[in-house]
Structures are given as C-alpha cells and as structure tokens.
Amino acid sequence: MSAPSLTSASDRTAPAVLLAAEAPLDAALTALLADAGFVVRPAGSRAEALAAAVGAAVAVVDTRLADGGGFPLLEALRADPATRHLPVILLVGRAAPVEVEKAGALGAAAILTKPFAGADLLDRVRRLCGANSARPDGEVHHG
Amino acid sequence: MADPGERWGLRLRVFLFFALIAAGAVAALAAAGVVAARHAPPEAVADLVLAFGVAAFPILLLTTWVWLKFDENVVRPIGVLSTEIRAAVHAGARGAPDAKVGRYLGVLAPAAREAVAAIAAQRARTDAAVAAAVSDAARQRGRLESVLRDLEEGLVICTLQHRIRLYNRQALQLMQVAGDLGIDRSLLALVAAQPIRHALGRLLNRFEAGRHHDHPEGLTALVVTHTLERNRQLRCRMVLTLDGDGKAPTGYILTVADITNELSAGVWRDRLLQEVTEDIRSRVAALVLAGEVLAARLPPGTPDADRFAALFPTEAGALATRLDQLDAAANDLLAGAWPMTHVLSPTLLALVRDRRSEQRDLAVTLDGLSLWLRCDSASVVDLLDRMLNRIAVFARTERFTLATRRGEHHAHVDLAWTGDPVPLDVLAVWLDERLDDGLGPITGRDVLSRHKTDLWCLAAPEGSAVLRLPLALAPAHDDRAARLPERPLVYDFDLSAPEGSPRRADTPLKALTIVVFDTETTGLEPSGGDEIVQIAGVRIVNGRVVRGEVFDSYVDPKRSIPPASTWVHGITDDRVRGADPIDRVLPRFHAFTGEAVLCAHNAAFDMSFLNRHAARLGLAFEPPVLDTVLLAAALFGPTESLTLDALATRFDITIPDEERHTAIGDSRATALVLLALFDLLEASGVVTLADAVRVSEAQVAIRRAQKAYT
Structure with missing residues (x-):
C-alpha cells in the first residue's frame, strides 16, 4: 500500500489528470487516481476531453471510446498547440504490434495493455507529471 | 478436254498435222504435174491431169485413214488417260482406267494406271491416318473430359x-x-x-x-x-x-x-476472438482496479487485507500474460482466415502505381526495399489506389512516393507526399467507402481487417506527410534452393490404353513402353575396369516421349576419369565426387525401367556395363533390348553412317548444344530417333516387338559374319 505517502501531495496544488475512459473502467480509474492525490478531470466525449486537456499534467486515454475511439483523440490533442506536449497514456485493449506501433506513431507517451495493476498506471502518471515540466516530448513506454 | 491455256486441242493439232501432210503431198504432185505439162505436148495434158487424180486420191484416202486410226488409238486414249489421272489427283476418284484404253500407247497406259492406283492408295492411307488421328484426339478428349468430370x-x-x-x-x-x-x-x-x-x-x-x-x-x-x-x-x-x-x-x-462457409466461419472466429478478448481486457481491468482501490481503502488491521490486496496486481499481470498469448494467436498477421499470397513489394507498388482507377495524372515514384509481403494483393492494391486518389484531392498534390520499409514486426508500405497529413477521422470516412465494384461489396476497412492491420497518417519532416500501412512479411524465402527444378506437367491421357503385358512379342512397336537410356563412362572397356559415371533415361509410352518422366543421375565411379573421357562428356572427377555409387544408382534405375523394354544407341556397350553390376546386385534387365544402331542398319544398310549424330541429322532431330554428349541429351535424341525408325520399320513390315528383334538379330549375324571375314 502506497497511499499514505501520497497524502502530502494533495496539500500542494495537485496535478490534474485528464481521464477519457468509459464505464466500467472510468469509475475505478477515477477512484484510483483521486486516492493517489490527483485531480481527475473525467471527459465523456472528445470535445469535453479537448477542453479538459488544457492545463492537465497527464492524460489517460482509453482506446475504446464511443465517439471514434482513443486514437483520433490522441491525434487531436497532438494537433492542438495548447495540448501538443501533454503526455498521453494510452490504454489499449489489444497487444497487437500494429496497435502498439500506431500508438507510438501518433505520439502516445506510454501504452498500457489492459488489464494492468493500478500501481503501474500510477507509476507512469507520476513519472510523466514530473517529466512534463522538464521535457516537452514524453518518452514512449511500451507497457 | 482442252486446257484453257491451250489454243488448239490435241486432236485438232494432230488433224492439222495430217492435213498438212496430205496437202503437202497433193501440192507436190500438182507442182510436178504443172512442170511436166509445160514440156509435154498439149494432147498429153489430159493424161497428166488424170494421172494426178489417180495419184492424189489414194494419198488423201490413206492419210485420212491413218489419221482416223491415230486419232482413235493414240490421241483419244491420251485424252482419256489424262482425264483419269486428273480425276485421281484432284477429285479423289479411285476407279482404275479401263485396261483396253491405250493399248497402242506402249508402257504409257500401264504407267498411268500405276500412277492412278498409287495416288488412290496414298489417299486411302492418308484418309486412314487422318481418321485415326481424329479418333485418337476424340479418345484423348474423352479421357480428359472424364478426368475433369471426376x-x-x-x-x-x-x-x-x-x-x-x-x-x-x-x-x-x-x-x-x-x-x-x-x-x-x-x-x-x-x-x-x-x-x-x-x-x-x-x-x-x-x-x-x-x-x-x-x-x-x-x-x-x-x-x-x-x-x-x-x-x-x-x-x-x-x-x-x-x-x-x-x-x-x-x-x-x-x-x-x-x-464461402470456411471463410465466413474463419472471419467470424477471428472477429469473435478479437472482440471477446478486448471485452475481457476492459472488464478485468475495471475489476482489478476496483479491487485495488477497495483494498487500499480498508482500515488498517483488517484480516487478510494485505494478502488480498497483493492478489490484484499479481493476478492482473498473470491474466494479462495469458491474454497476450491469446492475442498473439488471434492477431498474428500470418494466420488470418483470408487466403493470402506472397508478393514482392516492388511488384505490389508498381501495380498500385499503374492501377489509375480514377484516371488521375499522378506521378508516383517507387522506392524502398524489395521485401516479400504476405497479403491479398488485389484488395491491397485497390485500397492503396483509393487512398492515393483521395489524398491527391485532399492535399492538392499529384506527386507521391511509394516505398516499402522493414519495420520491427512487419513491413511498412509508406505513401508520402508534400502537404498536410490526413486526420484519422477523414481516413475513417474514406475507409468506410466501398472499393472498386470489381472487388465486390467491400470497404477499405474490410481490407484492413482481413489483413489484421491498420493505417494512419504522420507528419514527416520538411512539410511532408506519410500514410503508413503495415503488412505481414512473408516467411523467409530461403527454401528456394531446395525447391524442385521446374519440370513440365507429367501427363498422358493415353496411359490407361494398353492394359496387360506391355512387352509381349506381338505387341506393336508403338504400343510398347520403352525406356531409352544412355550411359557415360570412364572408358570403353568394362572388363578393363571402366565404370559408369552417369546414367540417364527417358520413357516412351504410346509412341511418345513422356515429358518430365526422366531419370538422370551421376554415379561415383570410385576411380578417376581419364581426361580423354572427360573431353567427350565433360564430366570431371569433381562433378561425380559425392554422387551415389553404382550400387545405389542402379537399383533406382532398375526401378525406373520397371516393366519397360530397354533401348539404347549401341545397346550392347551400355548393357555390358549395366549387366556386370546388375548380376552382382541381384537385379536383372529383361531382354529384349532394342538397339537403334541395329534397327537403323536393318533399314539403311550397315554401310551407312549410323552414329547418333548422323541419324539425328537424317531425321531432322536437333540436340541442344548443351545436351550433346550428356546422358540425358543423348537419351532424348535416341528416343526420337527410335520413334522415327518405328515409322519406317512399320512401312517395311516390321510391326511388332518380335519383328524388331528378328531384324536386329539378323544385323547381329551380319556383323558377326563380317567380323569373321575381316
């Protein structure tokens, strides 16, 4: 259990995480990220996600989204100057090499294939929160 | 009957000829009378006129009679004979001319009758041959049809x-x-x-x-x-x-x-597997995360809390590994339901460039590596062609580069242009459009899902953009060397025709199954330690050399090949080193010959090599063995040149230069010579195997006798 060490983080200005995922994953992810001290900005549609992305430290995007999927959202985030450098963690439902390659090509900072341990996600979110301020381009981690 | 080109007919000419003789004689008489009358006394003139009349009348009478006889017995029969010869030649009339016609023409009439009879006989033979060929063709066609039907x-x-x-x-x-x-x-x-x-x-x-x-x-x-x-x-x-x-x-x-059923079952299985695993992944991910959150929120000191909390990440990891395995199988680009071919990438790209389904003037440059791809090339070409045309409008460009590159797991087909990349949303619209009608009702997305791949666009340096389509790399093509050499289809629809023993003495030569073979050796003396270095043979069935049914093997002679022999057949020590020894090759050759009759050019020489080893190996090559030298000698006489080259030249058989004096080349040439000899032998009454053996033995006897006297 790593939660207690995080309580101090919420005292300061907590980093915001854009979360674009659908039920049932969104509830569990929201709880996980909130418990870890992040400010979660859930987005149900692409428009919401694009709006919520501005100022977020990290985006967690599920490829399984109703309106067109996660890849177009990733592409849209990359195309918008305001969110160009926002690190995106892509949650993919298939471990196919083509999928992984496409995610990397479109500029995902990290990829996690479902299912994954909460700690793995938090680890990446934290790392990218730190990296985001130091490095404009996120490093690609293949999960 | 007068030829159109001839001004006067034969009869008229002959008549004029006789008329000229008569007129000339009468004119000469008249002239003589006139001369005599000048010097004779006037009272004698009356007598002279009477004498002229008495002389001229028999001349005219005789000339007329001779002409009539000549016309009846010579001129008319010539006309009749020529008409009959013409009828035989042009109209196929078979009736022989009346024997009485042309009695007085000497040998001309019998000669003409022989000619007419010969023409008729030849015509009958030709008709029979044509009929046989037609029925043969019909039989072959019947066999082909029954094969196709079954x-x-x-x-x-x-x-x-x-x-x-x-x-x-x-x-x-x-x-x-x-x-x-x-x-x-x-x-x-x-x-x-x-x-x-x-x-x-x-x-x-x-x-x-x-x-x-x-x-x-x-x-x-x-x-x-x-x-x-x-x-x-x-x-x-x-x-x-x-x-x-x-x-x-x-x-x-x-x-x-x-x-259809196989494919739809396969496609359905693929899709189900994909959807189910993807769904399981999402649901399990939600469960794991929810469990982890709940476990973290439990008050400290709850029994077993730590143990259960640890279960979530470890089990999530294990489950992910299992699902990855399932995915690897389901997403394997090589194991899809759709039948795929291997295509070389430059071929595929050239087909895209030349497809021009919308007749746009696009300049497509081909680039990149040459890789073997595994895909359904027709649909991939149409998909890329569609993208090319859409991008041309979207990016207002006509210049493209199409390249194949090697990716980590697969090949990339990259379509590059100068301009903006195409957003995924736009691509999605394009992919939902139907492709060429010629492919049926399929969309670009169907093509992608058949290939279990995807495509996307990227901005590339210097204001250019790339559309990338990953495709499966075909498994390595290194097995090319191990492939069998290309050989023609082996077939003979007539093979089923001759049932029963193929080598009975009364079997017609053309119905025999024959293996025509040739050996190359280290020298000419089997008893002096010379050995076989190569055996080759071809098979004749139903009077034809069967294409593709070939025996061709080097033999390690277990001794060195003298340079003089190498000079003849070009086989060196290096070539036969590592080849099978005769003890291995001969049983294989024996199996190849099967029940067939053997034949070789100067067979005695080859058989002396074969038999020496055959006896030792417990094999027997059944006689008779046909010999093209003996058969040719029976036809052309022993003094003619009977070398294989001479016979081949005689029958207009060409041996390719690279095959001359190789065992296989000589076998083929000998087989063709044998078939040509069969035609001539048949014409001279040598029809069956027994006949051929008889004339061959006669030639052997002649040779023995010649040897005895020299």
Whole structure:
C-alpha cells in the first residue's frame, strides 16, 4: 500500500489528470487516481476531453471510446498547440504490434495493455507529471 | 478436254498435222504435174491431169485413214488417260482406267494406271491416318473430359482475354451458373473481375521478367474472388499456360473452390476472438482496479487485507500474460482466415502505381526495399489506389512516393507526399467507402481487417506527410534452393490404353513402353575396369516421349576419369565426387525401367556395363533390348553412317548444344530417333516387338559374319 505517502501531495496544488475512459473502467480509474492525490478531470466525449486537456499534467486515454475511439483523440490533442506536449497514456485493449506501433506513431507517451495493476498506471502518471515540466516530448513506454 | 491455256486441242493439232501432210503431198504432185505439162505436148495434158487424180486420191484416202486410226488409238486414249489421272489427283476418284484404253500407247497406259492406283492408295492411307488421328484426339478428349468430370474442384480454362475454352460441371455449380456456362463466354461476366485481372497481370509480369523461375509460386497465383450471382467466395488458383515452346502465354487454367462457409466461419472466429478478448481486457481491468482501490481503502488491521490486496496486481499481470498469448494467436498477421499470397513489394507498388482507377495524372515514384509481403494483393492494391486518389484531392498534390520499409514486426508500405497529413477521422470516412465494384461489396476497412492491420497518417519532416500501412512479411524465402527444378506437367491421357503385358512379342512397336537410356563412362572397356559415371533415361509410352518422366543421375565411379573421357562428356572427377555409387544408382534405375523394354544407341556397350553390376546386385534387365544402331542398319544398310549424330541429322532431330554428349541429351535424341525408325520399320513390315528383334538379330549375324571375314 502506497497511499499514505501520497497524502502530502494533495496539500500542494495537485496535478490534474485528464481521464477519457468509459464505464466500467472510468469509475475505478477515477477512484484510483483521486486516492493517489490527483485531480481527475473525467471527459465523456472528445470535445469535453479537448477542453479538459488544457492545463492537465497527464492524460489517460482509453482506446475504446464511443465517439471514434482513443486514437483520433490522441491525434487531436497532438494537433492542438495548447495540448501538443501533454503526455498521453494510452490504454489499449489489444497487444497487437500494429496497435502498439500506431500508438507510438501518433505520439502516445506510454501504452498500457489492459488489464494492468493500478500501481503501474500510477507509476507512469507520476513519472510523466514530473517529466512534463522538464521535457516537452514524453518518452514512449511500451507497457 | 482442252486446257484453257491451250489454243488448239490435241486432236485438232494432230488433224492439222495430217492435213498438212496430205496437202503437202497433193501440192507436190500438182507442182510436178504443172512442170511436166509445160514440156509435154498439149494432147498429153489430159493424161497428166488424170494421172494426178489417180495419184492424189489414194494419198488423201490413206492419210485420212491413218489419221482416223491415230486419232482413235493414240490421241483419244491420251485424252482419256489424262482425264483419269486428273480425276485421281484432284477429285479423289479411285476407279482404275479401263485396261483396253491405250493399248497402242506402249508402257504409257500401264504407267498411268500405276500412277492412278498409287495416288488412290496414298489417299486411302492418308484418309486412314487422318481418321485415326481424329479418333485418337476424340479418345484423348474423352479421357480428359472424364478426368475433369471426376475432379472435385471446379476447373475453367480461359484465353488471355478471359474467354472460356473449357470447364467442368463443378465449375458450373461453383460459379452459380444455371444451364450452360457457354464456351467463349467471358469469365468476367460470372465472377468479380478485378481479382482475376489482377492475378493475370501479376503472372504475365512475372513471366515476362523471367521471375517465375525462382518465384516460390512459379507461374501460379492465388485468387480470391466471388461469384456475381449470390456472392459466393471462391478461392482459385490461376496457372498461366504457355505455348508448346514455352515462349508465349496462351491463357490460364483456374481451379476453383467455394470457401464461402470456411471463410465466413474463419472471419467470424477471428472477429469473435478479437472482440471477446478486448471485452475481457476492459472488464478485468475495471475489476482489478476496483479491487485495488477497495483494498487500499480498508482500515488498517483488517484480516487478510494485505494478502488480498497483493492478489490484484499479481493476478492482473498473470491474466494479462495469458491474454497476450491469446492475442498473439488471434492477431498474428500470418494466420488470418483470408487466403493470402506472397508478393514482392516492388511488384505490389508498381501495380498500385499503374492501377489509375480514377484516371488521375499522378506521378508516383517507387522506392524502398524489395521485401516479400504476405497479403491479398488485389484488395491491397485497390485500397492503396483509393487512398492515393483521395489524398491527391485532399492535399492538392499529384506527386507521391511509394516505398516499402522493414519495420520491427512487419513491413511498412509508406505513401508520402508534400502537404498536410490526413486526420484519422477523414481516413475513417474514406475507409468506410466501398472499393472498386470489381472487388465486390467491400470497404477499405474490410481490407484492413482481413489483413489484421491498420493505417494512419504522420507528419514527416520538411512539410511532408506519410500514410503508413503495415503488412505481414512473408516467411523467409530461403527454401528456394531446395525447391524442385521446374519440370513440365507429367501427363498422358493415353496411359490407361494398353492394359496387360506391355512387352509381349506381338505387341506393336508403338504400343510398347520403352525406356531409352544412355550411359557415360570412364572408358570403353568394362572388363578393363571402366565404370559408369552417369546414367540417364527417358520413357516412351504410346509412341511418345513422356515429358518430365526422366531419370538422370551421376554415379561415383570410385576411380578417376581419364581426361580423354572427360573431353567427350565433360564430366570431371569433381562433378561425380559425392554422387551415389553404382550400387545405389542402379537399383533406382532398375526401378525406373520397371516393366519397360530397354533401348539404347549401341545397346550392347551400355548393357555390358549395366549387366556386370546388375548380376552382382541381384537385379536383372529383361531382354529384349532394342538397339537403334541395329534397327537403323536393318533399314539403311550397315554401310551407312549410323552414329547418333548422323541419324539425328537424317531425321531432322536437333540436340541442344548443351545436351550433346550428356546422358540425358543423348537419351532424348535416341528416343526420337527410335520413334522415327518405328515409322519406317512399320512401312517395311516390321510391326511388332518380335519383328524388331528378328531384324536386329539378323544385323547381329551380319556383323558377326563380317567380323569373321575381316
């Protein structure tokens, strides 16, 4: 259990995480990220996600989204100057090499294939929160 | 009957000839009378006139009589004979001229009758031969038809213009044709055209470039098309057919199988597997995370909390590994349900460049590596062609670069242009459009899902953009060397004809199954330690050399080959080193000969080598053995040149230079010489195997006698 060490983080200005995922994953992810001290900005549609992305430290995007999927959202985030450098963690439902390659090509900072341990996600979110301020381009981690 | 070119007929000429004689004689008499009358006293003139009349009358009478006889017995018979000869030559009349006609023409009449009879006999022979050939062709066609009928697969033979030339019943059923398929109908009226055109184009390109020699699929290509009626999916194999010389394509053979059910089951299984695993992944991910959150929120000191909390990440990891394994199988680009072919990337790219479905003037430069791809090339070409045309409008460009590169797991087909990349949303719209009608009702997305791949766009340096399509790399093509050398289709629809013992003494020569063979040796003395270095043989069945049925093997002689022998046959010590020894090769050759009659040029020489080892190995080559030297000697006399080269020249048989004095080349030439000899032997009454053995033995006896006297 790593939660207690995080309580101090919420005292300061907590980093915001854009979360674009659908039920049932969104509830569990929201709880996980909130418990870890992040400010979660859930987005149900692409428009919401694009709006919520501005100022977020990290985006967690599920490829399984109703309106067109996660890849177009990733592409849209990359195309918008305001969110160009926002690190995106892509949650993919298939471990196919083509999928992984496409995610990397479109500029995902990290990829996690479902299912994954909460700690793995938090680890990446934290790392990218730190990296985001130091490095404009996120490093690609293949999960 | 007068020839049109002749001004006067023969009878008129002869008549004029006699008339001239009569007129000349009478004129001479008259002249003599006039001269005599001048010097004679006037009272004698009356007597002179009377004398002229008495002399002229018999001359005229005799001339007329002789002319009449000549006309009746010479001129008219000549006319009759010439008419009959003409009738025999041109009209095929068989009746011999009346024996009385031309009695007084000496040998001309008998000669003419012989000529007419000879022409009639020749005509009868020709007619019989034509009839035999026709019935032979009919029999062969019957066999071919029964073979095709019993074939489980559909079979269609088409011209290069897709006109149907032959088909079987299964093809009718598979192509959903009610009634007759119809010879000369276009195949493209029955099945989706684009895959057929595409495959034929690929095969023609491959043939023209000579790449079929080392292409793993030779001159064949897989085609997946569907019927226009009822949309049945067909898996076809297209084989390009060549003319007799193998120089030019003449059409193609298509074997057809219906894979609709197989395919839909496969596609359904693929899709289900994909959807189910993806769904499981999401749900399990939610469960794991929810569990982890709950475990973290438990008050400290809850029993077993730590143990259960630890369960979530470890089990999530284990489950992910298992699902990855399942995914690897489901997403394997090589294991899809859709039939795929191997295609060389430059070929594929060139086909995209040349597709020009919308007739736009696009400049497409080809680039990149040459890689073997595994895909359904017809649909991939159409997909890329569609993207090319859409991007041309979207990015207002006409210049593209199309390249293949090697990725980590697969090949990349990259389409590059200067301009903006195409957003995924736009691509999605394009992918939902239907592709060419010739492919049937499929979209670009269908093509991607068949290939279990995806495509996307990227901004590239210097204001350019790239559309990337990953495709599976074909498994390594290193097995090319191990492939069998290309050999012609081995078939003979007549093979079933001669049942029973093929070597009975009364078997006609042309009905014999014969293995014509040749050996190359280290020298000429089997008793002096010379050995075989190469054996080759070809098979004759039903009077034809069977293509592709060949025995050809080097033999390690276990001794050195003298340079003089190497100079003859070109076989060096190095060449035979590592080859099988005679103890291995001879049993194989014996098995190849089977029940066939053996034949060689100067067979005694070759047999002396074979028999020496055969006895030791417990093999027996059954007599009789035919010998082209002896058979030729029986026909042409022993003094003629009877070398293989001389006989080949005589029969206009050409031995390719590279095959001259090789065992296989000489075997082929000997076989052709033998077949030519059979024709001549038959004409001189040597028809059966026993006849051939008899004339051969007579030649042996002559040779023995000659030897005794020299």
